[in-house]
Amino acid sequence: MHEPAVQLDGVSFSRGTRKIFANIDMRIATGKITAVMGPSGTGKTTLLRLIGGQLLPRQGTVRVFGQQVSTLRHAELYQLRKRMGMLFQSSALLTDLDVFENVAFPLRAHTKLTERLIRDIVLMKLEIVGLRGARRLRVEELSGGMARRVALARAIVLDPEMVLYDEPFVGLDPISMGAIVRALKTINEVLRITSVIVTHDVVEVVSIADEVFLLADGRIEGHGAPHALYDDSSPWVKQFMHGLADGPVPFHYPAPSLMNDFLEV
Amino acid sequence: MIFWKYNLMQQFMDLFAALGRAVLFLFHALLLMGAALLRPRLVIKQIYSIGVMSLLIIILSGGFVGAVLAFQGYETMVDFGATDALGIMVALALLRELGPVVGALLFAGRAGSALSAEIGLMRATEQLSAMEMMAVDPMARVIAPRLLGGMLAMPLLAAIFNVVGIYGGYLIGVEVLGVDRGSFWSQIQHGVEWGKDIGNSLIKSFIFGVVVTWIAVYNGYTAEPSPEGVGRATTLTVVLSSVIVLALDFVLTAIMFGG
Numbered sequence: 001m002h003e004p005a006v007q008l009d010g011v012s013f014s015r016g017t018r019k020i021f022a023n024i025d026m027r028i029a030t031g032k033i034t035a036v037m038g039p040s041g042t043g044k045t046t047l048l049r050l051i052g053g054q055l056l057p058r059q060g061t062v063r064v065f066g067q068q069v070s071t072l073r074h075a076e077l078y079q080l081r082k083r084m085g086m087l088f089q090s091s092a093l094l095t096d097l098d099v100f101e102n103v104a105f106p107l108r109a110h111t112k113l114t115e116r117l118i119r120d121i122v123l124m125k126l127e128i129v130g131l132r133g134a135r136r137l138r139v140e141e142l143s144g145g146m147a148r149r150v151a152l153a154r155a156i157v158l159d160p161e162m163v164l165y166d167e168p169f170v171g172l173d174p175i176s177m178g179a180i181v182r183a184l185k186t187i188n189e190v191l192r193i194t195s196v197i198v199t200h201d202v203v204e205v206v207s208i209a210d211e212v213f214l215l216a217d218g219r220i221e222g223h224g225a226p227h228a229l230y231d232d233s234s235p236w237v238k239q240f241m242h243g244l245a246d247g248p249v250p251f252h253y254p255a256p257s258l259m260n261d262f263l264e265v
Numbered sequence: 266m267i268f269w270k271y272n273l274m275q276q277f278m279d280l281f282a283a284l285g286r287a288v289l290f291l292f293h294a295l296l297l298m299g300a301a302l303l304r305p306r307l308v309i310k311q312i313y314s315i316g317v318m319s320l321l322i323i324i325l326s327g328g329f330v331g332a333v334l335a336f337q338g339y340e341t342m343v344d345f346g347a348t349d350a351l352g353i354m355v356a357l358a359l360l361r362e363l364g365p366v367v368g369a370l371l372f373a374g375r376a377g378s379a380l381s382a383e384i385g386l387m388r389a390t391e392q393l394s395a396m397e398m399m400a401v402d403p404m405a406r407v408i409a410p411r412l413l414g415g416m417l418a419m420p421l422l423a424a425i426f427n428v429v430g431i432y433g434g435y436l437i438g439v440e441v442l443g444v445d446r447g448s449f450w451s452q453i454q455h456g457v458e459w460g461k462d463i464g465n466s467l468i469k470s471f472i473f474g475v476v477v478t479w480i481a482v483y484n485g486y487t488a489e490p491s492p493e494g495v496g497r498a499t500t501l502t503v504v505l506s507s508v509i510v511l512a513l514d515f516v517l518t519a520i521m522f523g524g
């Protein structure tokens with residue numbers, strides 16, 4: 001049995017007075033695809049930042065590759081981060097560099113590879129996301145979906161042991177979506193890269209994930225193999241997996257009744 | 266009454282806390298400067314972009330300031346028959362005060378605000394965050410080279426301001442108002458001292474360069490990650506560095522020329 005790539009024990013985290021996580025435990029299996037889903041604003045991005053050591057838990061421990069993140073010194077943390085890639089929800093490409101240089105950035109920072117080799121690696125990664133021909137475009141010339149794909153190429157350019165994907169499918173048309181889903185699967189299978197995917201796309205997740213965590217209200221509402229979750233009896237899990245508007249999770253932000261709002265002058 | 270006092274206390278505490286954070290930030294960046302020097306390409310790129318950004322307004326303003334100095338100096342001196350000293354008057358006013366001070370104010374308005382906006386935008390678009398996750402320290406990669414670039418660019422810009430200013434004074438004083446060309450230049454040659462005037466001028470502009478760039482990168486780095494936050498950081502940079510440059514100039518002048 002492998003040691004889990006990520007292990008959260010009793011983790012609590014708050015923003016000001018707002019509790020984002022209350023005492024959650026989580027194991028993310030090495031070499032598997034783990035999906036994290038949940039309504040908007042539940043803390044999925046926050047979870048990735050806790051794993052990456054950009055945020056530290058109020059209580060509990062976060063272990064990545066067996067190392068407790070909060071006790072690491074600056075240099076050790078940076079050493080650890082070289083072993084993971086992260087796709088930011090906002091893509092977060094460096095705006096003073098073009099597509100090629102964005103993908104090459106981690107290589108230039110952390111390796112002493114020759115220019116020739118850097119070029120080959122970057123083009124290979126860009127080929128995976130279908131943007132080899134766009135390598136000389138500037139960041140502001142990219143559409144949202146293209147930027148996500150460049151960011152994806154950048155996240156995997158160092159061949160990390162684990163990649164954290166924050167909403168990799170947002171802004172992709174069905175064709176790119178299919179290609180990217182297949183790419184994620186391939187990256188995981190061929191390179192044995194542990195993948196953590198934050199997403200809302202239930203269908204895509206079911207097709208590729210080995211395990212799913214459902215987050216809501218600072219708790220883990222359900223986890224297991226995706227097909228098992230489809231048949232889960234918990235009303236919350238059922239509502240989320242089947243996308244029902246009615247159920248324990250309200251679609252509406254808390255508000256007075258519609259009638260009252262209309263009658264009010 | 267109590268509330269009022271508490272508020273004032275609180276504000277003072279906040280001010281000192283902010284100052285403390287800014288000082289720690291500066292030391293952190295200074296510590297990383299050695300590493301920045303090992304990658305001179307980044308620093309040179311910064312000197313270039315910061316310098317080129319401000320070059321045009323520095324040249325234009327320098328010329329006009331020197332010209333105005335010549336007009337005003339001539340007006341006063343002509344009554345005493347002292348117009349031969351116009352050159353030295355223009356040169357000293359520029360070297361000792363106007364070059365470093367006006368240069369720094371222009372630098373704050375042009376390069377300082379741009380630095381704050383650039384770094385604030387990098388913060389708002391999570392580029393700094395992304396660098397951290399790629400195990401690239403933004404303090405070393407983004408802040409240290411810019412701080413160093415600003416520190417080195419400012420004295421160069423002030424020197425250009427001085428030279429252009431003196432030439433502007435020459436054009437007005439000699440070519441327009443008819444001051445003797447020979448005495449204009451020879452007075453400057455004899456009157457300007459290396460250490461006291463040129464040295465102090467460089468020291469002043471170096472210190473102003475450190476202060477303005479420090480304020481600019483700090484405000485950008487700590488900007489709220491939103492368009493308004495970036496706007497506020499940019500404004501704050503210009504206002505704060507202008508006031509601090511003027512106050513600091515008073516202190517430096519008192520130290521250099523007061524005794």
Ligand SMILES: Nc1ncnc2c1ncn2[C@@H]1O[C@H](COP(=O)(O)OP(=O)(O)OP(=O)(O)O)[C@@H](O)[C@H]1O
Nearest residue numbers: 015016020038039040041042043044045046047089
């Ligand atoms: N910098 C911040 N300061 C204060 N609160 C924050 C900050 N970032 C996020 N939050 C809050 O933390 C909560 C969780 O945010 P997070 O970004 O992790 O949500 P998410 O699950 O990723 O949502 P989405 O699916 O919309 O991306 C939200 O309620 C948000 O308001």
Ligand SMILES: [Mg+2]
Nearest residue numbers: 044045046089
């Ligand atoms: Mg998110």
